[in-house]
Every structure is written in C-alpha cells, then in structure tokens.
Amino acid sequence: MNPVVEHTDLIKHLQKEVIRLQGGGVAQGIVQRRVRCGPIEQAFPGRVFPTGAVHEFISHKPNDAAATNGFMAALIGQLQDEQGMCLWVGIKRSIFPAALQLFGVDPGRIIFISPDKQKDVLWAIEEGLKCKALAAVAGELKGLSFTESRRLQLAVEESKVTGFLHRYQPATENTVACSTRWKISSIQSITGGMPGVGYPRWDIHLQKVRNGKPGRWQAEWVNSGFNFIQRPAIVIAQQQLKAG
Amino acid sequence: MGGRYVAIWFTHLVPDHMIRRRPELKNVPFVLSAPVRGRMVVIAVSTAAAAQGVSAGMVVADCRAIMPELEVLEHTDGAELQLLTAIGEWCIRFTPVVAIDRPGGLLLDATGCAHLWGGEGRYIDDIVKRLQGFGYHIRICMADTPGAAWAISRYGKPGSIIGPGEQQHVLLPLPPAALRIDEATVQRMEKLGLRSIGSVIAMPRSALRRRFGPLLLQQLDRAMGVEREVLLPIQPAVPYTERLPCLEPIRTAEGITIAIQQLLTALCKQLESAGLGMRKCMLKCYRIDGNVQQIEIGTVRPTRSAIHLQQLFALKIVTLTPALGFELFVMTAVATEEITVEQSALWDGVAHDDGAIAALLDKIGGKIGADSIRRYVPAAHYWPERSFRQADTFATEPAANWRMNVPRPLHLLSKPELIEVTVPIPDYPPMLFYYKGELHNVKKADGPERIEQEWWLSDGVHRDYYCVEDEHGARFWLFRSGGYGKDDVQWFLHGFFA
Structure with missing residues (x-):
C-alpha cells in the first residue's frame, strides 16, 4: 500500500471530522430539508448549505435590508416544511406578512417577536435557537459582540436549529463566531425590453464561510426558486479569508 | 353537617x-x-x-x-x-x-x-x-x-x-343577647323576664314569632345548628388553590423553587382530575413581617405540565424580595381552560412539536410581555395597512388566503413617508424623487394600482400605487394620494421591495 495515499485518506477523514465538530455541514441524525441554492453550494464545506449553524447578514441601506430579508426568507422557506414554525425577532417589525408568501414562506407560520430592548432581542434569539421544534430563527439586530455570537453558536450546536442574523447598519463589521457572512444587495432587474419592473434580483456576496470558499453571485428569484445568472464567480483568495 | x-x-x-x-x-x-x-x-x-x-x-x-x-x-x-x-x-x-x-x-x-x-x-x-x-x-x-x-x-x-352536638346544653344558661339580636328585643325580653336562652326556647315558636319577629327564631335555629349559616369570606375561595405553610421562613431562591415545585405538582394533579389546563397562575408569598408579594404567569395554551410552569416561574423568582423570609406560599390557578387530550408524538425529534413551541412562547411572553409575540393572518381588506391582522390564538387558521396576484413589498413602513417627486404628466409614475435627501432616478416602473378608501371604515382619498426601480436597482413602493384636479395631491413612499 502506498503510504502517501493512506495519509491523504486519513487527512480527508480528519478534515471531515473537524467540520462536523465545528457545526458545519449537515446536522447528523436529524432529517432536515436540504436548502438548494445552485452554484452557491459549491462554496460550502461538503457542498451543502450548512444547516444547524448561524448565518450572519450585513446591510446598510434600507433597500439592501429588504433584499437581505428576502434572501433570508427564501432560505427559510426551504427549511420550513408544512408544519414547521419559524421565529422572527426584531425590535421593530418591518416585514409585510403578505409578501413573505412570494418567497415560499407561509406568513402564518412565522411568529414575530418584537421586544423593546436590544438585550431582549438577543435573549429571545438565543432561546429560539435552543428550541429544537423550530425550523429556523431569524433575528434583526444592530450590534453583536463576539461573545454574544459565540453563545448563539453554542446554542445551535446543541439544537441543530438554523439561525439567520441580520445586522442592519452595525457600528462596526466586527468578527463574530458565525459560520458565514453574507452581504445581499438589490441590483437592477432584467425585463428583456418589456416595460415594468422585473423579478427581484440580488447581488449575493458570501464574504466569509468557515472551511469553504467565499464568492459572489447574481441571482433572480423567479417562481419560488433561484435563477442564477451565468457569470464567473469571483473567488476571493484564501489569504483574505485568513486576514478576516 | x-x-x-x-x-x-x-x-x-x-x-x-x-x-x-x-x-x-x-x-x-x-x-x-x-x-x-x-x-x-x-x-x-x-x-x-x-x-x-x-x-x-x-x-x-x-x-x-x-x-x-x-x-x-x-x-x-x-x-x-x-x-x-x-x-x-x-x-x-x-x-x-x-x-x-x-x-x-x-x-x-x-x-x-x-x-x-x-x-x-x-x-x-x-x-x-x-x-x-x-x-x-x-x-x-x-x-x-x-x-x-x-x-x-x-x-x-x-x-x-364545645364538642360536636353539645352546644344546646352550653347555650341554655346564657342571656338572650348571646343570640346576636338587636338591643330593643333584648330589653323587651328582659321586661318579660326572659333572662336566659333556656327560657326563650321553652316558649312556643308561634308566640316568639308573633312577639319578636322571625329574626329571633332564625338566630336561635342558627345557634342551635338547625339552620345552616353561611359565612361571607374575606377572600372568596378559588377552586384551584394550593397552600404551603413553611416551618421555617424561606429566604433563598432554591427554597422558593422547591416550594413552587411542590405547589405546582399538587395543583397540576388537581387540574388533571378535573380535565383542565392552566392559562394563568398566581403565586402569593406571605412574608414574615406581613408583607405580601405576588408573581403571575400566563401560557398561550392550557397546560398542566409542572415542569413547564416551573420554568415560567423560574424567570420571575428574581423579582421577589424575601428579606426575613416567606412563611406561606399560596398558588392559585386564576384562569383555567378545558384541555384536549394530548396526542403523543408519532415521530421523535420531528419539528412538529407544538408543545415545545408553546413552551418557548410562554417563556418569551413571561419575560418580555405576551403582547410582543405576534402572528398574522390575512384580513379581507385591500388597504395595505388593514390587509393583515393579528392572530388571536396560537392555533388560529387564516380565514382567507393571502393575496398573491398583486406586487407587495417585503418591507412596509408603518407610516408612509412623504417624498418630493417630479412627475411628467398625470397618472404617470414619477421621473425622479427625493427620499431622505437622496435623489433617485426612476428607470423602471409598474402601475398604477388604485386602492380606494373603504368608506365604511374611514374617510379620505384613494391611493395610486407604483412599483419603481431606480438606477442602482433599488425597488420602491410609492403612491400618490388623491387625484389631480380635485384633491390635494401628495406622494409617499410606503415600502421597499426585496
């Protein structure tokens, strides 16, 4: 037997083990719905969207906030089955429930929690992430410290619930213990010469992903599914990942 | 008796x-x-x-x-x-x-x-x-x-x-005033030489009624135990109440937790035999110096799970100040509801565990207030602000379907914001508009979608809604309130599309 082959096998096995321990990849032992997001899946470890992890989204402009929530809703819609409930926590509710249906989410299956204080938002998100019965937890907040995000990460490692944190206009884009960092912005829609406004179209920028390759894509949301625009993805060098 | x-x-x-x-x-x-x-x-x-x-x-x-x-x-x-x-x-x-x-x-x-x-x-x-x-x-x-x-x-x-049934002998030598009757009657009896209950009882009842009225006979019967007397309690008795007097005053959080645990176990047992579940529960703590403190919890669904209720109380224990200690705990089920028999889950770990979600919501509601938890169902209105309403209960199913045939923004401002626009001709979408000091050039637009005021609900002018997209790809929901010529026309921004 070739000792080199043996070593690469061993290293591959160990890498898989490390990813599993870090809460990446698909949660073991629990039947969960797979999130299909086309070419983006290539960026993740094991080529599957990591469920049972906390995803971080950052937006600065009101339009990008709407786009980010739309993208989050699109992912939640795929995580949620007919009976699955989802928690949406934020100080001020901005979501128009009727529009959620466009992104494949039944608005009646979303429970909105609107506390008065930022501290309570974090507490409610953490409690939600600890509850195994939920399909997903979405949280809208401003600041998030590393310690706070670590608590949330520990909660999902136990419960395997998927969390989506949307930080709108944070003071600093500090490093947090989330599996991924996304920036979603709305871009001009394509109408093909027809009058009117086209389908929602986003620039999806996966800035950081643990054990994966960050990248940037453009996609449209058409009839409850992603439609990726064929364009070479800009793969960011691994160097930058280490620096971040 | x-x-x-x-x-x-x-x-x-x-x-x-x-x-x-x-x-x-x-x-x-x-x-x-x-x-x-x-x-x-x-x-x-x-x-x-x-x-x-x-x-x-x-x-x-x-x-x-x-x-x-x-x-x-x-x-x-x-x-x-x-x-x-x-x-x-x-x-x-x-x-x-x-x-x-x-x-x-x-x-x-x-x-x-x-x-x-x-x-x-x-x-x-x-x-x-x-x-x-x-x-x-x-x-x-x-x-x-x-x-x-x-x-x-x-x-x-x-x-x-006075032992059971012995009151008759004991009462006989006492004066008539002991029957709780008014002063005038007592004085008249005195005049007539009736100086003890024994001598009153010896009289024929019809004569007593004629001379002193029916009240005397009633009081006599009540004292003797012939007629039942009902006391008016200071605090009305609540059917589902448990009390825990303590030998030693309780001062620690652990002690209070144990007390709550014991009370809940007993109360849940009571409720179980009655087929009821708790919706609201109150714990009163009587402090040794006479001060009374209370904490209350509520649940979204009737429950009699002592563990769950215990968790809800655990969040509130910090609000108690035991000082020298509590000597008595009284737990009352303030509101109860009939409980349907819980179906055991067919699959373990499958995400359809409404009980766990109800427990989570109770916990959140207990800490930050039940009114901060909302779920929405569609309402049969076209007016955007009225097109959805809050679901009354955890299990409310929508009575109508969500409207899907018209574009609706994902973010809706609770109050439309006034914008400045430049419009080419009436009934056209704006060419450009200022929102919060920023200029947006409209490149693409859809509309108008006219939504009339529901005159049976409120007065006002109609709205003409447009979906517009600016040169950066930001999509907005704008409307013009009123029509040119007859109304005072204003433009508003009402939402953001994804």
Whole structure:
C-alpha cells in the first residue's frame, strides 16, 4: 500500500471530522430539508448549505435590508416544511406578512417577536435557537459582540436549529463566531425590453464561510426558486479569508 | 353537617393595636373618643383603663372625673374594619374561609382544618398564642355553629371547645343577647323576664314569632345548628388553590423553587382530575413581617405540565424580595381552560412539536410581555395597512388566503413617508424623487394600482400605487394620494421591495 495515499485518506477523514465538530455541514441524525441554492453550494464545506449553524447578514441601506430579508426568507422557506414554525425577532417589525408568501414562506407560520430592548432581542434569539421544534430563527439586530455570537453558536450546536442574523447598519463589521457572512444587495432587474419592473434580483456576496470558499453571485428569484445568472464567480483568495 | 367554627372576639382591638404601634402606651390608661351629639364619648378602652372601671359609651368628662391621669386619644372611623380585614387575611393561614364579624370579631370556618395542627386543642392554642403574641386580648371559642361559637366567646367561658352536638346544653344558661339580636328585643325580653336562652326556647315558636319577629327564631335555629349559616369570606375561595405553610421562613431562591415545585405538582394533579389546563397562575408569598408579594404567569395554551410552569416561574423568582423570609406560599390557578387530550408524538425529534413551541412562547411572553409575540393572518381588506391582522390564538387558521396576484413589498413602513417627486404628466409614475435627501432616478416602473378608501371604515382619498426601480436597482413602493384636479395631491413612499 502506498503510504502517501493512506495519509491523504486519513487527512480527508480528519478534515471531515473537524467540520462536523465545528457545526458545519449537515446536522447528523436529524432529517432536515436540504436548502438548494445552485452554484452557491459549491462554496460550502461538503457542498451543502450548512444547516444547524448561524448565518450572519450585513446591510446598510434600507433597500439592501429588504433584499437581505428576502434572501433570508427564501432560505427559510426551504427549511420550513408544512408544519414547521419559524421565529422572527426584531425590535421593530418591518416585514409585510403578505409578501413573505412570494418567497415560499407561509406568513402564518412565522411568529414575530418584537421586544423593546436590544438585550431582549438577543435573549429571545438565543432561546429560539435552543428550541429544537423550530425550523429556523431569524433575528434583526444592530450590534453583536463576539461573545454574544459565540453563545448563539453554542446554542445551535446543541439544537441543530438554523439561525439567520441580520445586522442592519452595525457600528462596526466586527468578527463574530458565525459560520458565514453574507452581504445581499438589490441590483437592477432584467425585463428583456418589456416595460415594468422585473423579478427581484440580488447581488449575493458570501464574504466569509468557515472551511469553504467565499464568492459572489447574481441571482433572480423567479417562481419560488433561484435563477442564477451565468457569470464567473469571483473567488476571493484564501489569504483574505485568513486576514478576516 | 359536621361543621366546626371558631369565633374570635378582640375585647380591646383598636387600643391593643395602638399599643403595638406605640409601645410607650403600654402601661398608660387611655381611651379613644369621638364626638357624639355634641359630647365626647368613649368609643374604645385600653385594658389598663378598663381595669379602673372605664367602659365604652361613657362621656369623657365623667371618665376624667374618675381618673384624672386618663389619656384621651382621637378615634378614627374605619380603623376597626381595616384592622379586622388585615387580621382576617393573616388568619387565612388557619383556614381559607375567614369572615369579619363586627363589632370586633372574626369568624373562622375551621371544618377539616384542625387535624393539620394535631387536634382542636392545639389548633385553638396556636391561634391564641399567636394573637396574644401580637398583644391582642382575645376571647375564643370553637363550636358546631358560628352562632354558638359567637355566643360562648362573648358570654361563656373563653377558650372553650364545645364538642360536636353539645352546644344546646352550653347555650341554655346564657342571656338572650348571646343570640346576636338587636338591643330593643333584648330589653323587651328582659321586661318579660326572659333572662336566659333556656327560657326563650321553652316558649312556643308561634308566640316568639308573633312577639319578636322571625329574626329571633332564625338566630336561635342558627345557634342551635338547625339552620345552616353561611359565612361571607374575606377572600372568596378559588377552586384551584394550593397552600404551603413553611416551618421555617424561606429566604433563598432554591427554597422558593422547591416550594413552587411542590405547589405546582399538587395543583397540576388537581387540574388533571378535573380535565383542565392552566392559562394563568398566581403565586402569593406571605412574608414574615406581613408583607405580601405576588408573581403571575400566563401560557398561550392550557397546560398542566409542572415542569413547564416551573420554568415560567423560574424567570420571575428574581423579582421577589424575601428579606426575613416567606412563611406561606399560596398558588392559585386564576384562569383555567378545558384541555384536549394530548396526542403523543408519532415521530421523535420531528419539528412538529407544538408543545415545545408553546413552551418557548410562554417563556418569551413571561419575560418580555405576551403582547410582543405576534402572528398574522390575512384580513379581507385591500388597504395595505388593514390587509393583515393579528392572530388571536396560537392555533388560529387564516380565514382567507393571502393575496398573491398583486406586487407587495417585503418591507412596509408603518407610516408612509412623504417624498418630493417630479412627475411628467398625470397618472404617470414619477421621473425622479427625493427620499431622505437622496435623489433617485426612476428607470423602471409598474402601475398604477388604485386602492380606494373603504368608506365604511374611514374617510379620505384613494391611493395610486407604483412599483419603481431606480438606477442602482433599488425597488420602491410609492403612491400618490388623491387625484389631480380635485384633491390635494401628495406622494409617499410606503415600502421597499426585496
């Protein structure tokens, strides 16, 4: 037997083990719905969207906030089955429930929690992430410290619930213990010469992903599914990942 | 029957209380007086003054003549009732049914309570010892009927316990005033030579009714136990209540947790046998110094899971201040609801566990307020602000479908914001608009979608909605309120598309 082959096998096995321990990849032992997001899946470890992890989204402009929530809703819609409930926590509710249906989410299956204080938002998100019965937890907040995000990460490692944190206009884009960092912005829609406004179209920028390759894509949301625009993805060098 | 009642008579209620508040009065003879028909009349007497022959009803000037050193204090109206209510509430530790019996007394329904103290003798001893410890002079009696207990506490041997069925013999030698009848009737009986209950009872009932009215017969029957008397409790008895008196005052959070656990287990057992679930639960903690604190929890669905309720209470324990310690815990199911038999889950770990979600929502609702939890169902209105409403319960299913045939933004501003626009011709979308000082050039637009005011709900002008996209790809929902020519036209931004 070739000792080199043996070593690469061993290293591959160990890498898989490390990813599993870090809460990446698909949660073991629990039947969960797979999130299909086309070419983006290539960026993740094991080529599957990591469920049972906390995803971080950052937006600065009101339009990008709407786009980010739309993208989050699109992912939640795929995580949620007919009976699955989802928690949406934020100080001020901005979501128009009727529009959620466009992104494949039944608005009646979303429970909105609107506390008065930022501290309570974090507490409610953490409690939600600890509850195994939920399909997903979405949280809208401003600041998030590393310690706070670590608590949330520990909660999902136990419960395997998927969390989506949307930080709108944070003071600093500090490093947090989330599996991924996304920036979603709305871009001009394509109408093909027809009058009117086209389908929602986003620039999806996966800035950081643990054990994966960050990248940037453009996609449209058409009839409850992603439609990726064929364009070479800009793969960011691994160097930058280490620096971040 | 088989009822047992205790009558407590505070012979010097208000003066005793004043001595308790102001210990320097302890050895000073004093009276409480109030003006009656232009004279100062003694209302209540301290024990020291009573020993010198001063009694209630005397004129203050006469008393001063007997005792020049007599202290005269002002009497306040309502002090007695207030004091009796407070003592009555304190006495709930002895029995749940405590009634105020003016003047100066309390009636306790002790049926089935004495065995907890190891017998009636010890029960009465405990009451006497505790009340005397507070400095009150009391006369007490336990009997089969409230009437008999009252009579013997006032006119018989104090501290006596009249065994079941023995009240007849004991009552016979007592004066008719012991029957709780008015002064005029007592005086007429006196004139007629009826000086004991025994002689009254010997008279034919028809004659008694004719001469003294039906009230006398009723009081007689009540004292003898022929007719049942119902006490009016200070605190109405709640069907689902559990009490936990503590031997030692509880001061620690762990102690309170254990107390809550015990109470919940017992209460949930009660509810289970009745087929009910708890919606609202209150815990009252009686502190050793008389202070009462309470915490309340609510649930979104009726439940009788002690573990879940315990978790809800656990969040609120920090709000209690035990100081020297709690000596009594009372837990009450304030609101209950019928519970449907819980179906055991077919699959373990599958995400359809409504119970776990209800438990989570209870926890969140308990900490940050139940009104901050909302779920929405569609409402049959076109007007965007009214097109959805809050679901009443956890299980409310939508009565209508969400409208999908018209574009709706993902973010809706709760209040539309005024914008400045440049519009080419009427009924066209704007060419450009300023929102928060920023210029947006409209590149693409859809619309208009006209939404009329629902005249049966509110007045106002219609709205013409446009979806527009600017040069950066940001998509907005704008509307013009009113039509050109007849209304005052304004443009608003109402939402952001994803």
